[in-house]
Amino acid sequence: MIEAGPDTAARLGSVSSGNALDLRGVTRMFGALAAIADVTMTVRPGERCAVLGSNGAGKTTLFNCITGDILPNSGTIRLFGEDVTRFPPHERIRRGLRRTYQISLLFGGLTVADNVDLACRGVSRWRFSLLRPRRGDPLLARTDELIEAVHLTRARGRLVSELFYGQQRQLEIALALAGAPRFILFDEPAAGLSPTERRELIEILTNLPRHIGFIIIEHDMDVALRVAESVSMMHNGRVFKEGTPAEIENDSEVQALYLGGAHG
Numbered sequence: 001m002i003e004a005g006p007d008t009a010a011r012l013g014s015v016s017s018g019n020a021l022d023l024r025g026v027t028r029m030f031g032a033l034a035a036i037a038d039v040t041m042t043v044r045p046g047e048r049c050a051v052l053g054s055n056g057a058g059k060t061t062l063f064n065c066i067t068g069d070i071l072p073n074s075g076t077i078r079l080f081g082e083d084v085t086r087f088p089p090h091e092r093i094r095r096g097l098r099r100t101y102q103i104s105l106l107f108g109g110l111t112v113a114d115n116v117d118l119a120c121r122g123v124s125r126w127r128f129s130l131l132r133p134r135r136g137d138p139l140l141a142r143t144d145e146l147i148e149a150v151h152l153t154r155a156r157g158r159l160v161s162e163l164f165y166g167q168q169r170q171l172e173i174a175l176a177l178a179g180a181p182r183f184i185l186f187d188e189p190a191a192g193l194s195p196t197e198r199r200e201l202i203e204i205l206t207n208l209p210r211h212i213g214f215i216i217i218e219h220d221m222d223v224a225l226r227v228a229e230s231v232s233m234m235h236n237g238r239v240f241k242e243g244t245p246a247e248i249e250n251d252s253e254v255q256a257l258y259l260g261g262a263h264g
């Protein structure tokens with residue numbers, strides 16, 4: 001079981017109150033197109049939420065606004081009670097926000113352990129040390145914990161370039177877990193995975209520490225509905241339906257728009 005480490009996010013606990021994430025009327029225009037329009041969404045600490053929608057629905061733009069990769073034209077974004085609407089990405093990371101991407105950001109020429117160690121070091125006060133971690137180093141224990149959490153213990157010493165695709169996606173989750181995050185955005189983690197790898201992903205996400213909330217964007221309804229407690233459906237930049245996985249699965253409007261094959 002992974003536990004929260006003594007990192008900056010934990011020290012910033014004094015500003016943590018209320019919801020993990022609070023979006024109010026968030027709108028982002030690209031020219032005349034509203035990629036997301038008036039999006040209001042709340043996620044409680046530790047809550048697991050799925051955002052579903054067809055291609056172009058606005059899911060990635062929503063993630064980009066939450067991380068600060070792009071700024072909204074209007075609306076507010078609060079992270080653990082704090083207004084971060086205009087904060088740069090690194091200030092949101094300091095507050096415990098993490099994200100995985102659809103494209104791989106791994107170091108292919110390094111081992112699994114080195115990738116995780118670098119991620120742990122990157123958020124620690126030893127980040128400028130060029131020394132290899134030694135036995136007894138607390139970061140080494142943390143590295144092993146994260147590798148185990150994503151089911152890669154047996155691949156610990158392997159080069160990333162030699163891993164199966166699904167294992168690389170698992171490693172990306174380990175990197176997102178470095179530095180005791182409080183909230184993670186998973187961008188289509190099941191994309192390109194085999195059925196077996198999908199089952200493993202579901203197990204990994206389900207067993208994440210309960211204090212870590214997340215939003216998962218997925219095209220794969222099976223994965224999304226099995227790991228999430230709440231679901232927001234997006235269409236043409238707007239959230240048009242919210243509910244539990246069972247409510248969403250049985251909703252006729254959702255079925256017509258999404259399950260009926262409208263998505264790509």
Ligand SMILES: Nc1ncnc2c1ncn2[C@@H]1O[C@H](COP(=O)(O)OP(=O)(O)OP(=O)(O)O)[C@@H](O)[C@H]1O
Binds near residue numbers: 055057059
């Ligand atoms: N940088 C950009 N410049 C112009 N238009 C953009 C830009 N980014 C996104 N869009 C447009 O905004 C709309 C929402 O795109 P977005 O990528 O957020 O959707 P999505 O739900 O993530 O789709 P997908 O599932 O295909 O990734 C689309 O019509 C897209 O073409």
